[in-house]
Amino acid sequence: MRSHGRHERGRVPDGPSGEQFDQQLDQQGVVVRRLVVSRGGREVLHGVDLDVPAGQVVGLLGPSGGGKSTLLRSVVGVQVVASGEVTVLGLPAGSPALRDLVGYTTQAPSVYPDLTVRDNVDYFARLHGVHGREERREVVERTIERVDLASHATASVATLSGGQRSRASLACCLVGSPRVLVLDEPTVGLDPLLRRDLWQMFHELAAAGATVLVSSHVMDEATRCDRLVLLRDGRIVFDGTLPELLERTGAADAEGAFLVLVESAEPTTAEPTSTEPGEES
Amino acid sequence: MKPALTLATTRRILQQVRADPRTIALLVVVPCVLLGLMAWIFSGTPVFDRVGPALLGVFPFVVMFIVTSITTLRERASGTMERLFTTPLGKGDLLAGYALAFALLATVQALVATAFAVYVCGLSVAGSLGLLILVAVVDAVLGAAFGLFVSAFARTEFQAVQFMPALVLPQFLLCGLLVPRDQLDTPLRLLSDVLPLSYAVDAMSSIATDASGAGDVWRDVAIMAAFAVGAIVLGAATLRRRTP
Numbered sequence: 001m002r003s004h005g006r007h008e009r010g011r012v013p014d015g016p017s018g019e020q021f022d023q024q025l026d027q028q029g030v031v032v033r034r035l036v037v038s039r040g041g042r043e044v045l046h047g048v049d050l051d052v053p054a055g056q057v058v059g060l061l062g063p064s065g066g067g068k069s070t071l072l073r074s075v076v077g078v079q080v081v082a083s084g085e086v087t088v089l090g091l092p093a094g095s096p097a098l099r100d101l102v103g104y105t106t107q108a109p110s111v112y113p114d115l116t117v118r119d120n121v122d123y124f125a126r127l128h129g130v131h132g133r134e135e136r137r138e139v140v141e142r143t144i145e146r147v148d149l150a151s152h153a154t155a156s157v158a159t160l161s162g163g164q165r166s167r168a169s170l171a172c173c174l175v176g177s178p179r180v181l182v183l184d185e186p187t188v189g190l191d192p193l194l195r196r197d198l199w200q201m202f203h204e205l206a207a208a209g210a211t212v213l214v215s216s217h218v219m220d221e222a223t224r225c226d227r228l229v230l231l232r233d234g235r236i237v238f239d240g241t242l243p244e245l246l247e248r249t250g251a252a253d254a255e256g257a258f259l260v261l262v263e264s265a266e267p268t269t270a271e272p273t274s275t276e277p278g279e280e281s
Numbered sequence: 282m283k284p285a286l287t288l289a290t291t292r293r294i295l296q297q298v299r300a301d302p303r304t305i306a307l308l309v310v311v312p313c314v315l316l317g318l319m320a321w322i323f324s325g326t327p328v329f330d331r332v333g334p335a336l337l338g339v340f341p342f343v344v345m346f347i348v349t350s351i352t353t354l355r356e357r358a359s360g361t362m363e364r365l366f367t368t369p370l371g372k373g374d375l376l377a378g379y380a381l382a383f384a385l386l387a388t389v390q391a392l393v394a395t396a397f398a399v400y401v402c403g404l405s406v407a408g409s410l411g412l413l414i415l416v417a418v419v420d421a422v423l424g425a426a427f428g429l430f431v432s433a434f435a436r437t438e439f440q441a442v443q444f445m446p447a448l449v450l451p452q453f454l455l456c457g458l459l460v461p462r463d464q465l466d467t468p469l470r471l472l473s474d475v476l477p478l479s480y481a482v483d484a485m486s487s488i489a490t491d492a493s494g495a496g497d498v499w500r501d502v503a504i505m506a507a508f509a510v511g512a513i514v515l516g517a518a519t520l521r522r523r524t525p
Contacts, residue, residue: 039525076367080525094522096369104367110360112293114300119293126289127368156300176368
């Protein structure tokens with residue numbers, strides 16, 4: 001089931017009061033403007049613009065080394081930024097107020113290998129302020145079930161397979177019920193069945209109002225996103241839906257379109273990034 | 282600072298330690314073995330009564346230095362620290378969580394090592410045993426604080442281990458264990474005056490030899506605590522939410 005709760009893109013006019021204001025912040029999701037990032041003396045993002053409104057699953061795709069992880073790190077506020085603006089739910093990325101609202105998984109599963117799955121998830125539940133003993137136990141168990149690790153809850157993470165580890169890492173992110181999910185290649189190394197289930201979960205979360213930004217270097221996953229953003233060499237070369245991508249490149253499938261875009265020397269083959277979020281629908 | 286998050290972190294670190302029984306065994310058994318060896322080597326001489334207390338000052342510092350520098354480095358290198366910094370956990374909570382966890386471990390280590398030294402090796406302690414344990418705990422926190430600070434300058438676990446001989450052995454040589462500090466050449470004595478381990482050994486020695494010297498001990502404890510706070514503040518400065 002892929003209900004893509006499409007949202008109105010228009011900013012809520014004025015009235016920054018009560019619910020309406022909250023709604024406005026919700027809809028803003030992630031907004032990136034003219035973002036420039038240098039790592040190790042080399043500029044890796046050259047003025048990136050990106051909008052991820054709430055209610056959409058946006059796939060950040062592109063070859064490895066293209067700047068995907070750097071862009072995601074900037075969104076969660078752990079990347080030193082040279083210039084540009086990144087706001088999340090209307091607040092500057094990394095603001096203390098956002099730390100309870102943003103869930104992040106790094107590319108390599110960042111969980112404690114010497115702890116069990118349950119202890120890992122329980123620690124992150126505590127960090128996100130799930131304090132009541134009963135409540136926490138329930139939330140932890142539900143989250144572990146959600147990533148299909150219930151049978152391994154008491155196994156230490158070090159003994160798990162790569163795919164299981166990345167799901168344990170995902171559980172640590174989900175347990176805080178984040179409103180913004182920033183997931184760096186969460187489906188790498190998973191079998192097709194699990195991948196399908198996880199994408200379905202991302203869509204359920206988006207339908208419930210979450211902002212979901214997922215990176216992948218596997219182009220097949222393009223078919224599972226509401227919107228695609230292709231990042232190559234630190235520039236966005238495409239921002240739109242899959243049918244638009246196929247139309248623009250004349251390719252038969254996502255992979256072919258990807259190759260066309262990546263191999264074209266001029267990034268101008270793509271439309272400039274839309275500054276209004278969700279122009280595509 | 283949020284106490285609930287500090288305690289959650291302490292709990293998590295202790296869970297990690299518990300998952301590694303070999304480390305716990307090493308933490309507790311190695312000091313006893315070394316104390317036992319010392320007592321045996323110097324049996325029948327008054328030497329053990331001098332070096333025994335000094336050793337009790339050296340162990341918590343050295344062991345916690347190593348354990349903390351490697352654990353922290355692991356946390357930095359594995360990406361979990363980056364991840365923690367996207368959660369509500371503050372830098373202070375993380376550092377306090379570490380300090381508390383290692384202080385608890387140090388207390389266990391100090392209790393066992395002191396009991397072993399006194400009851401098995403026959404170390405005579407003139408002053409208060411409680412004060413001896415307190416010094417051991419502050420000493421361990423000091424070692425943990427330095428390990429935390431130093432881990433910022435190591436890129437690999439291999440480098441972190443090399444910091445032990447580089448930064449701890451000189452303190453070991455100058456702390457008064459081998460030659461009493463007041464018998465050192467002036468430049469060496471002045472150097473030993475600015476090294477934190479010297480004060481741990483001074484404190485332990487005065488507790489062991491002099492029942493009335495509590496005033497000196499409290500001064501030494503205060504100096505150790507100041508060093509620990511300084512190292513934690515410097516350590517906090519090396520923790521960056523945003524990295525290049």
